[in-house]
Every structure is written in structure tokens, then in C-alpha cells.
Amino acid sequence: MIHELIHNALNKQINAEFTAWYGYLGMAAWCSGKQLHGCAKWLRGQAQEEHSHAMKLYEFLVARNLNVQLLPLDEPRTEFDSVVDIFQEALKSEEKNTKRIHKIFELAMEQKAFASLVELQWFITEQVEEEATARDNLAKAELVADDPAAVLDLDEILGSRKLKLQPAS
Ligand code: FEO
Numbered sequence: 001m002i003h004e005l006i007h008n009a010l011n012k013q014i015n016a017e018f019t020a021w022y023g024y025l026g027m028a029a030w031c032s033g034k035q036l037h038g039c040a041k042w043l044r045g046q047a048q049e050e051h052s053h054a055m056k057l058y059e060f061l062v063a064r065n066l067n068v069q070l071l072p073l074d075e076p077r078t079e080f081d082s083v084v085d086i087f088q089e090a091l092k093s094e095e096k097n098t099k100r101i102h103k104i105f106e107l108a109m110e111q112k113a114f115a116s117l118v119e120l121q122w123f124i125t126e127q128v129e130e131e132a133t134a135r136d137n138l139a140k141a142e143l144v145a146d147d148p149a150a151v152l153d154l155d156e157i158l159g160s161r162k163l164k165l166q167p168a169s
Helices: 004-033 037-063 083-110 114-144 148-158
Strands: none
Touching: 004 037, 004 083, 037 083, 037 114, 037 148, 083 114, 114 148
């Protein structure tokens, strides 16, 4: 049986992953409005990933026969100053998420919640990749920030991301 504290923390993490999903959609919507369709496509792909992260935890709780709490989502930001602003926001959100996951992992260690530790390990590995990608995107956006032609090139590169049609289960 999962300890109540871990159960609550996992439900909150489901909300955090859905919040990230909503956040990336807000960024994508801004990019679409600026005709930066490549950036929008990349960010929608990222939103889908966040959705699949939320569902991974949702399915974990279901498999453990624990109730899933779907907490309300805050309205995401949909106004940005630039592509740099977008990728700064993305990095900030990933760093925040990493800290949150590390805290739950620590709690699971204290509680000897072994199944949760194994589940959370996947998220720790995933966050390393997500932060690296976010840093990479920000560095590139900063490099091209003052050159509209280069921003369009970056937009095209980001647009080559393959979108998964369904969130991973
Ligand atoms: Fe689900 Fe980007 O962390």
C-alpha cells in the first residue's frame, strides 16, 4: 500500500504534468499567431509528451488501485515577447519540474515506497533529457534572436519534429 504522502504527491505531480502540457500549448498558440509554425509544431509535440507523462502517473495509480485526483489547471501564459522568451519559460518550467520530481523521489525513499521509486526513476532520467533539450533550444534562440532570417531557419528546423498522434501509454 502506498503511503498517503506519496499518493498525494503523485496526484499533485499528475497536475504538474498536465500544467506543463497546458503551458506548452500556450507557447504553441503564441507561435502560431506569429506564423512561426515550426516552433508551434515543436511545442505541440512537447505538449503531447507532457500529456503522456501525466497519463503515465495516472496509469501507475490506477494499477495500484489508488484514486486519481484531477486537480484544476491554472490558465497558462499565452503572451510572450519573443522566441527567446518562450524558450526561457520552457527551461524554467522543466527546471521546476525536475526539482518537484526529486522531492517526491526523496519522499518515496524515506517512506520505502519501492514501486514509486522505480516509477519515478523513469521521470528523473526523462528530466535530464528534457532540461538538456530546453537549454539547447534556448541557446539557439538567443543566438539567432536579432536576425529574423535566422529565426525563420530555426523555425524550420524545429518544425521537422515528428509529432506522435497519441500520447504514449
Ligand atoms: Fe514532464 Fe517536461 O516534464
